[in-house]
Each structure stands twice: as C-alpha cells, then as structure tokens.
Amino acid sequence: MSDSLTKLAYQTFQQGKSYFGVAHKTLSTQLTQWVAPQSRPERQIHSISPQQLLILQQKLNAILEVDWQDAQNGVYPASILFDNPWEDFFRYYPEVWLDLPAIWNRTQNKKYQDFSSSIDTEGYPSYYLQNFHHQTDGYLSDRSANLYDIQVEILFNGSADAMRRRILxxxxxxxxxxxxPKATRVLDVACGTGRTLRFLRATLPQAQLYGTDLSPAYLRKANHLLSELPGELPQLVQANAEALPYLDSYFHGITSVFLFHELPAQARQQVIEECFRVLQPGGMFIICDSIQLSDSPEFKLMMENFSTMFHEPYYRHYITDDLIERLKTAGFQNIEQQVHFMSKYWIARKPQ
Ligand SMILES: C[S@@+](CC[C@H](N)C(=O)[O-])C[C@H]1O[C@@H](n2cnc3c(N)ncnc32)[C@H](O)[C@@H]1O
Incomplete structure (x- = not known):
C-alpha cells in the first residue's frame, strides 16, 4: 500500500475509534440519566464549549500526525498504528454495558473501595484498594483486566495508544x-495489560523487556496478550513499584505510562527513587501521564471534575505536582518535558 493510502487508512481507523468513544459516552450518559439519575457524581463535567472542542480536535490531529511521522521515520513499523485487541473487543464490549448497574450502585452509595468477597485484598497498599474509574473490583479481577483496554479507549476516544507510543x-x-541491542534491558513499570510492552517489542525487537505491576490479574492478561507476539516474551513480575525486585543499576531504560496520577504524593516520590536505583548510570527514565493544570489552564474545570467523575482520588494533587522537582530530588538530570494531546512526558537521565 502506498504511504498516502496507509495514512488515509490510519486516519480513518482513528476516526472510527473516536466516533465509537463519543457514541459510547453519549449513550451511557443518557442511559444513566434515564435509569439511575441519583447515581451521578456530585460534580458534573461542565459542558465543553465549541472553542474547547476545537482545541481538543487540533491537539488530537497533532498527536496523530506525530504518531504517523514516527512510523514514517522508522521508529516503529506502521503496522502497530493499527494494533487493536479486536478479539477482546468483540468478546468483552457487551460486558462494559452489563457492568453499568454495579457502577450505578456503587456511585449511588458512594462506595469506592468495594471488592467482591472472592478477591484477596491482603498485602496491597491501602491507596491501591480503590475502584479507580469506577471499575468493578478495581484492578484486582480478571474481569476488570478484560474490560480495561476497552474502557481506556472509550475514555480517550481511541487515542490512548497514540499517547503511549510517544515514549518510543x-x-x-x-x-x-x-x-x-540484545544486551539492552528495558522495564515498563505498572505495565497493566501490556499495551506499552507490545509497542516496545515492535520498536526494540532485540531488547530484553521486563514488566511489573501490582495486579496479578492484569499481569495474567498481559502475559496472554503478549504471548501472541513473535520474539521473546517480556518477563513479567508482580511488584509494588515502590519496591522493585531488581538489582541496582540493572536497566538501560525504564518507562511508566498512566501510573503517576493514581499514586498519592509520597508513593510518587518513592517510585521515582526506585526507578533511579534500578536504572544504570546514563540510563533514561520516561514517564507518560495526564497533562497538568499548567499545560492547559483552559481545561481547569474539566481536570478538576475528572477526579470525581472517574473516581481518581489522587488526580487533583497530581495535576499541580512538580514532577521535575521530584525527579531532581531523586538525582535525575537533563529532564525534558513534552505534551501531546491529553498526555505529558518527563524524559529524565541518570547521570553517568
Ligand atoms: C491506569 S493503569 C495503567 C496501565 C498501563 N501502564 C497502561 O498504559 O494502560 C495503572 C496501573 O498501575 C498499576 N499500579 C498502581 N499502583 C501501583 C503500584 N504501587 N505498583 C505497581 N503497579 C501499580 C495498576 O495495577 C494498573 O495496572
């Protein structure tokens, strides 16, 4: 296929995902208003003005262009632009709808630390035992792991992978x-269902890849999805990012995507310190997470409401937190920042 056709196919694919996200959110909000109006959180997302919509659309177009250019420049193969867990999507999308009554019930009763009795919650830090984004069983069940990628795609109107790929x-x-390259070791901290590891494998086919997460269910899911790929399976280990089970100076590169807004401030600092410890002198640490207030003051209200609307208890603190200062405190230097669409990146180096 010629480049212009591939680009058109990519734009169409992304547009489809975007329409799907908007349609799902509109329908589910309507249904909630109609069936369970009492379950709406106290703070509502204020309606987005046409001006804000235009800014969002421009930012979305810009990240998709960068994504396309990186593929064109050979950072990764263009095929990963179309990567999507289709089988899971068709299999589990109905469950996203079937899960709604449980979510209504929890929001109505303000139950945000609600876990089925079959789930073992022993041994996890208390800040982790939350129904983040109103997920049934938080991060601690196979069902949650099966639905997670679809839910994230809906939340970001299909742009989550384009945001993840900006670390590459x-x-x-x-x-x-x-x-x-075969001796290069790269760790993805809080790898979830393995989307970033998937892209890392395509970008660094020879590197030794490692992934850690606190959730055994999400690691099982990552193991399953990553085993479909050619090449060596990343080594996945259950671990708290605050205490990584690796030797000092072990990795050449460390990434962490969408973790920091889900940590309280103290844990954020501790995770950065741990990443510094296990990174080689001269190694690179890249954080990808949500934009912060200073990046888009025009979305202040939307960001502040996000915390309640999607049950993200640490997000409000995160959006004003100075991660550069935290990285410097740990010892990192030469810290660059980037912003793409709704995500922000800190690219930090451990001194030689
Ligand atoms: C929003 S998800 C992001 C997952 C994945 N990186 C992605 O891009 O989809 C947050 C992940 O962080 C994990 N997590 C949260 N706190 C953690 C901690 N202290 N240590 C390790 N993993 C943690 C959760 O289990 C979950 O998989």
Missing amino acids: APLKQHLSTFSN
Whole structure:
C-alpha cells in the first residue's frame, strides 16, 4: 500500500475509534440519566464549549500526525498504528454495558473501595484498594483486566495508544547509543495489560523487556496478550513499584505510562527513587501521564471534575505536582518535558 493510502487508512481507523468513544459516552450518559439519575457524581463535567472542542480536535490531529511521522521515520513499523485487541473487543464490549448497574450502585452509595468477597485484598497498599474509574473490583479481577483496554479507549476516544507510543522515539534514540541491542534491558513499570510492552517489542525487537505491576490479574492478561507476539516474551513480575525486585543499576531504560496520577504524593516520590536505583548510570527514565493544570489552564474545570467523575482520588494533587522537582530530588538530570494531546512526558537521565 502506498504511504498516502496507509495514512488515509490510519486516519480513518482513528476516526472510527473516536466516533465509537463519543457514541459510547453519549449513550451511557443518557442511559444513566434515564435509569439511575441519583447515581451521578456530585460534580458534573461542565459542558465543553465549541472553542474547547476545537482545541481538543487540533491537539488530537497533532498527536496523530506525530504518531504517523514516527512510523514514517522508522521508529516503529506502521503496522502497530493499527494494533487493536479486536478479539477482546468483540468478546468483552457487551460486558462494559452489563457492568453499568454495579457502577450505578456503587456511585449511588458512594462506595469506592468495594471488592467482591472472592478477591484477596491482603498485602496491597491501602491507596491501591480503590475502584479507580469506577471499575468493578478495581484492578484486582480478571474481569476488570478484560474490560480495561476497552474502557481506556472509550475514555480517550481511541487515542490512548497514540499517547503511549510517544515514549518510543526518545527511548529508541537513547538506546541507539548502546552497541549491543540484545544486551539492552528495558522495564515498563505498572505495565497493566501490556499495551506499552507490545509497542516496545515492535520498536526494540532485540531488547530484553521486563514488566511489573501490582495486579496479578492484569499481569495474567498481559502475559496472554503478549504471548501472541513473535520474539521473546517480556518477563513479567508482580511488584509494588515502590519496591522493585531488581538489582541496582540493572536497566538501560525504564518507562511508566498512566501510573503517576493514581499514586498519592509520597508513593510518587518513592517510585521515582526506585526507578533511579534500578536504572544504570546514563540510563533514561520516561514517564507518560495526564497533562497538568499548567499545560492547559483552559481545561481547569474539566481536570478538576475528572477526579470525581472517574473516581481518581489522587488526580487533583497530581495535576499541580512538580514532577521535575521530584525527579531532581531523586538525582535525575537533563529532564525534558513534552505534551501531546491529553498526555505529558518527563524524559529524565541518570547521570553517568
Ligand atoms: C491506569 S493503569 C495503567 C496501565 C498501563 N501502564 C497502561 O498504559 O494502560 C495503572 C496501573 O498501575 C498499576 N499500579 C498502581 N499502583 C501501583 C503500584 N504501587 N505498583 C505497581 N503497579 C501499580 C495498576 O495495577 C494498573 O495496572
């Protein structure tokens, strides 16, 4: 297929995902208003003005263009632009709807730390035992792991993977300075269902990949999805990111995507310190997470409401937190920041 046709196919694919996200959110909001109006959180997302919609659309177009350009420039194969867990999507999408009554029930009763009796909650930090984004069983069931990727795609109107992929260009550029790609070790902290590891595998086919997460269910899901890929399976280990089970100076690169807004401030600092410890001198650490208030003051209200609307208890603090200061406190240097669409990136180096 010629480049212009591939680009058109990519734009159409993304547009389809975007329409799907908007349609799902509109329908489910209507249904909630109609069937369970009492279950709406106290704060509502204020209606987005046409001006804000235009800004969002421009930012979305910009990230899709960067995504396309990175593929064109050989950072990763263009095929991963179309990567989507189709089988899971058709299998589990109905469950997203079937889960709504349970969500209504929890929001109505303001129950945000609600876990089925079959779930073992022993041994997890208390800040983790939450129904983040109103997910049934939080991160602790196979059902939650099956629905997660679909829910994230809906939330970001199909742009979550384009945001995740923005860690790849700086990391690949950094690792190109190492002479032996097979000896390169890269860790993805809080890997969830493995979307970022999937993209890392396509970008760094020879590297040794590692993933950690606190959720055994999400790691099972990641293991299942990643085992479909050619090449060596990443080594997945259940671990708290605050205490990584690796030797000092073990990795050449570390990434972490969409974790920091789900941590209280102290844990955020501790995770950064741990990543510093297990990174080699000269290694690179890349955080990808939500934009912060200073990046888009025009979305202040939307960001503040996000915390309640989607039950993200640490998000309000996160959006004003100074991660550069935290990274510097841990010892990182040469810290760059980037912003793409609704996500922000901190690219930090451990001094030689
Ligand atoms: C929003 S999800 C992001 C997952 C994945 N990185 C992605 O891009 O979809 C947050 C993930 O962080 C994990 N997590 C939260 N707190 C953690 C901690 N202290 N240590 C390890 N993983 C943690 C959760 O289990 C979940 O998989």
